[in-house]
Amino acid sequence: MKILVINSGSSSIKYKLYDMPGEKEISKGAIEHINEPGSKVKNHYAGLKIILQKIKNVDLVGHRVVHGAQNFKRPVRINNTVINIIKNSVDIAPLHNPANLSGILACRRLLPGVKQVAVFDTAFHQSLPEYAYIYGLPYEYYKKYGIRKYGFHGTSHEYVAFEAARRLKKPIGKLKIITCHLGNGCSITAVNQGKSIDTSMGFTPLEGLVMGTRSGDIDPALVTYIMRKKKLNISSIDDILNKESGLKGISGISNDMRVLKKRSQGMRLAKLAIDIFVYRIKKYIGAYIAVLGGIDALVFTAGIGENQEFIRRKVCSGIGKFLKKKPRILVIPTNEELMIARQAYKLAK
Ligand code: ADP
Numbered sequence: 135m136k137i138l139v140i141n142s143g144s145s146s147i148k149y150k151l152y153d154m155p156g157e158k159e160i161s162k163g164a165i166e167h168i169n170e171p172g173s174k175v176k177n178h179y180a181g182l183k184i185i186l187q188k189i190k191n192v193d194l195v196g197h198r199v200v201h202g203a204q205n206f207k208r209p210v211r212i213n214n215t216v217i218n219i220i221k222n223s224v225d226i227a228p229l230h231n232p233a234n235l236s237g238i239l240a241c242r243r244l245l246p247g248v249k250q251v252a253v254f255d256t257a258f259h260q261s262l263p264e265y266a267y268i269y270g271l272p273y274e275y276y277k278k279y280g281i282r283k284y285g286f287h288g289t290s291h292e293y294v295a296f297e298a299a300r301r302l303k304k305p306i307g308k309l310k311i312i313t314c315h316l317g318n319g320c321s322i323t324a325v326n327q328g329k330s331i332d333t334s335m336g337f338t339p340l341e342g343l344v345m346g347t348r349s350g351d352i353d354p355a356l357v358t359y360i361m362r363k364k365k366l367n368i369s370s371i372d373d374i375l376n377k378e379s380g381l382k383g384i385s386g387i388s389n390d391m392r393v394l395k396k397r398s399q400g401m402r403l404a405k406l407a408i409d410i411f412v413y414r415i416k417k418y419i420g421a422y423i424a425v426l427g428g429i430d431a432l433v434f435t436a437g438i439g440e441n442q443e444f445i446r447r448k449v450c451s452g453i454g455k456f457l458k459k460k461p462r463i464l465v466i467p468t469n470e471e472l473m474i475a476r477q478a479y480k481l482a483k
Contacts, residue, residue: 192247200286220252285321302464320345322415344380403480
C-alpha cells in the first residue's frame with residue numbers, strides 16, 4: 135500500500151511516500167515559498183498538483199495536523215465532520231491549522247476517492263492526568279473555552295520513546311523515559327509506560343522551554359506590563375513572544391544554535407542565550423524525574439538534540455549524580471512522517 139504523508143505549513147508542503155507495511159521510503163520532497171512574493175506557486179492546491187505530477191498510485195494519504203484540541207485522542211479518517219472540527223479549532227491554533235486544512239482540502243480535490251487520515255500533534259498528550267493539564271485559572275475557562283495544556287510534537291515524542299524502548303530491548307510498559315525534542319520549536323515530555331504524563335508546551339506551542347524565537351515560560355504578568363510599556367496591541371505582543379524572543383531575542387543575533395555556538399567565545403549574549411537554553415531544559419528534566427519517580431532513559435531528538443553534542447553534554451552534566459541508577463542517554467533521529475504512515479496504515483487496515 136502506497137501512503138503519501140503530507141505536512142503542510144503556512145508556506146510549504148513537505149511530503150514522503152512510503153510503501154507499507156514494509157516502511158520503505160519511496161520518495162520525498164518539498165514545495166516551498168507558497169504564496170510568497172515572487173513565487174509561482176500561489177496556494178497549497180497548486181503546490182500539491184506539482185507533487186502529484188511526480189507521484190502516482192497513492193492508496194492513502196496521512197496528514198500531519200498540529201492541533202486536535204480535545205476532540206482527537208488518536209488518528210482519524212477524514213470526513214466532513216472531521217474537517218469542520220479542525221476548522222473550528224483554527225481559533226486556538228491560528229498559525230498551523232489553517233495550513234494543515236488547506237493541504238487536506240487540496241488532497242480531497244486532487245485525489246478524489248482516496249482515503250485520508252489526520253494524525254494530530256496533540257494526540258499523544260491526551261493521556262495527561264487532569265492535574266497536569268488544568269491551569270491555575272478559573273475552572274470555567276476550561277469548560278467554556280477549552281483552555282488547558284494540550285502539548286505538541288506528540289508524534290515525535292511518541293516515535294522516539296518507542297524507538298528508545300526498542301533499542302534498549304525492554305518493554306515500553308516497564309520504562310520511565312524523558313524525551314527532549316530540540317529543534318526550532320522545543321519541547322520535553324515525561325513518558326511513563328509508553329504514555330505521556332506531562333509535557334512542556336501548553337495551550338499553544340509557546341509554553342515551556344526557551345526556543346529559537348519563542349520565549350517559553352515567563353511571568354504571565356509580563357504580557358500586560360510589556361504591552362503597556364511599549365504601547366503594543368495584541369498581535370504585536372503575540373509576535374514578540376513567538377518570533378522575537380528565545381535564543382534570537384536574548385542573543386540579538388540569531389535563532390540558530392550553530393551561529394550561537396560559533397559566536398559564544400567572544401560574544402557574551404550568545405553564550406548567555408545558550409546557558410539559559412540549557413538551564414531551562416535541566417530544570418524540566420529535574421521536574422519530570424520527580425513526577426515519573428525516576429528515569430531509565432533520556433532521549434534527545436530534532437535539529438539541536440540530534441546534532442549539537444555540546445548542548446547534550448551541558449544538559450546531562452551532573453544529572454546522574456543524585457540518582458541511584460544513571461539513565462541511558464540516547465540520540466534518536468525523529469521520524470514523524472514514518473510515524474504518521476504507520477498510524478494511517480493501522481487505521482486503514
Ligand atoms: P525545525 O524545528 O524548524 O524542524 P530543526 O529540527 O531543523 O528545526 O532544528 C533547528 C535547530 O537545529 C537550529 O538551531 C540548528 O542550529 C540546529 N541544527 C539543525 N541541523 C543541524 C546540524 N546538522 N548540525 C548542527 N545543528 C543543527
